[in-house]
Amino acid sequence: MRELLPLSLLGGVIGLDVVCFPQMMYSxxxxxxxxxxxxxxxxxRGMLVGVVLELIAIATLPFGASRxxxxxxxAVVGGAIAATLPMERAxxxxxxxxxxxxxxxxxxxxxxxxxxxxxxxxxxxxxxxDAGARGTVIGLQLAGLTSDFVRAALLxxxxxxxxxxxxxxASAAWTFSGPVSRSVVMCLATxxxASAAWTIFHSARGSRWYFAGGVLVGLxxxxxx
Amino acid sequence: MDTPSVPAWTWIAVFTxxxxxxxxxxxxxxxxxxxGFCLEPALRRLPGGVHGAAFKQAMARESTYFxxxxxxxxxxxxxxxxxxxxxxxxxxxxxFRTALAGPLGSVGDRLVWAGWLPxxxxxxxxxxxxxxxxxxxxxxxxxxxxxxxxxLRAWGLRVGWKHGLAVAPSLGTPLLRRGPAHVARAASMxxxxxxxxxxARVLDAAPSTLALVLAGAALLSVLLIRVHGRVEGYKLAxxxxxxxxxxxVVR
Numbered sequence: 001m002r003e004l005l006p007l008s009l010l011g012g013v014i015g016l017d018v019v020c021f022p023q024m025m026y027s028x029x030x031x032x033x034x035x036x037x038x039x040x041x042x043x044x045r046g047m048l049v050g051v052v053l054e055l056i057a058i059a060t061l062p063f064g065a066s067r068x069x070x071x072x073x074x075a076v077v078g079g080a081i082a083a084t085l086p087m088e089r090a091x092x093x094x095x096x097x098x099x100x101x102x103x104x105x106x107x108x109x110x111x112x113x114x115x116x117x118x119x120x121x122x123x124x125x126x127x128x129x130d131a132g133a134r135g136t137v138i139g140l141q142l143a144g145l146t147s148d149f150v151r152a153a154l155l156x157x158x159x160x161x162x163x164x165x166x167x168x169x170a171s172a173a174w175t176f177s178g179p180v181s182r183s184v185v186m187c188l189a190t191x192x193x194a195s196a197a198w199t200i201f202h203s204a205r206g207s208r209w210y211f212a213g214g215v216l217v218g219l220x221x222x223x224x225x
Numbered sequence: 226m227d228t229p230s231v232p233a234w235t236w237i238a239v240f241t242x243x244x245x246x247x248x249x250x251x252x253x254x255x256x257x258x259x260x261g262f263c264l265e266p267a268l269r270r271l272p273g274g275v276h277g278a279a280f281k282q283a284m285a286r287e288s289t290y291f292x293x294x295x296x297x298x299x300x301x302x303x304x305x306x307x308x309x310x311x312x313x314x315x316x317x318x319x320x321f322r323t324a325l326a327g328p329l330g331s332v333g334d335r336l337v338w339a340g341w342l343p344x345x346x347x348x349x350x351x352x353x354x355x356x357x358x359x360x361x362x363x364x365x366x367x368x369x370x371x372x373x374x375x376x377l378r379a380w381g382l383r384v385g386w387k388h389g390l391a392v393a394p395s396l397g398t399p400l401l402r403r404g405p406a407h408v409a410r411a412a413s414m415x416x417x418x419x420x421x422x423x424x425a426r427v428l429d430a431a432p433s434t435l436a437l438v439l440a441g442a443a444l445l446s447v448l449l450i451r452v453h454g455r456v457e458g459y460k461l462a463x464x465x466x467x468x469x470x471x472x473x474v475v476r
Contacts, residue, residue: 132281144249214417
């Protein structure tokens with residue numbers, strides 16, 4: 001568990017990107033899980049977890065006040081767990097995805113708490129805000145940023161500390177083969193992504209034909225390789 | 226009314242702060258404090274500087290409730306900076322803030338969250354499916370996404386500053402009016418290509434296995450579309466993968 005502290009800091013930095021700063025989307029699972037995998041020594045396995053999570057994450061749109069899972073810290077946890085488990089075991093990617101999904105769900109709840117916390121801080125400084133106090137405006141912004149970093153780092157630390165031992169035991173007792181495990185996870189992720197693509201894009205005229213064209217191109221590229 | 230002048234370093238400060246505009250986002254004032262935070266370097270140029278009454282009144286006004294997409298909030302920041310530095314009456318500024326919030330939210334959500342973001346993800350997934358290495362996959366996503374992201378913020382700030390309180394017609398630009406539909410079509414195509422390619426690389430199995438997985442995914446996706454709004458995809462995936470893991474461990 002020597003990696004716990006650096007991973008927590010990585011989770012903090014990446015979790016901060018989800019909403020607060022700088023929203024360059026390196027918190028997307030594809031990026032965050034790959035980086036976390038590289039961090040513990042296996043970028044490719046981190047990327048495999050990231051790809052599956054990215055397909056699932058396409059369905060969750062981060063609209064303003066809506067509640068959505070926090071993919072950044074979660075992908076760090078999942079990518080790092082998958083990359084740390086013994087390579088020869090069959091369920092590593094599946095367990096990485098599972099631990100990330102669980103963390104993303106809890107992470108979404110922590111984001112809601114953070115927003116209530118920010119509102120409480122602002123309420124306490126109402127009179128200073130009404131007076132146009134520059135220090136208060138800047139202070140609230142910095143307090144929010146700091147709180148979010150701490151939230152994401154603690155989430156990563158707790159999730160990794162709790163889930164890594166569980167994943168290690170589950171991995172040792174895993175009975176399904178690698179191909180079966182990956183097939184189940186990929187089938188679910190592809191289904192979620194396909195339904196999300198329909199839901200998000202179907203209102204654009206002709207989008208179903210573009211989708212069909214894309215499938216054709218994808219299959220042709222597969223056969224061509 | 227003369228165009229107020231703002232030095233380049235102030236714009237750099239405003240732009241950098243816009244990257245943290247949601248730093249204190251909350252359910253009461255939403256983006257409000259962030260708007261005040263971003264405008265602060267520009268408002269220092271008001272008569273009397275940071276200790277003057279004009280600065281304090283402007284800071285108080287600009288730090289109240291505001292809602293917008295975080296990237297398109299740049300339009301509001303640019304327009305409000307110009308209005309405040311030009312001495313536009315407070316009532317007009319407040320009316321403008323109220324009127325602009327809705328459109329900046331809905332347009333940005335459609336263009337970015339439901340358009341450019343999934344499009345960039347799907348293009349990176351195509352790169353993954355074609356065998357790209359981790360660095361290439363990650364770079365494809367980050368470069369593509371942030372080219373649009375940073376350009377949109379810079380455009381918003383520029384157009385807001387240029388037009389001030391008369392910025393509303395700029396929101397009718399073809400980029401914002403027709404852009405979401407074009408991006409949605411491109412993303413549909415990328416989705417169609419990415420799904421089989423990404424599945425093939427993750428599975429790394431025989432074509433028959435891939436066909437089975439894609440057929441199963443197609444059936445399941447039809448079911449998910451039918452129950453849309455009642456079941457969240459990621460929660461369903463969490464429950465089903467947890468069940469699968471449980472069976473694998475205890476059987």
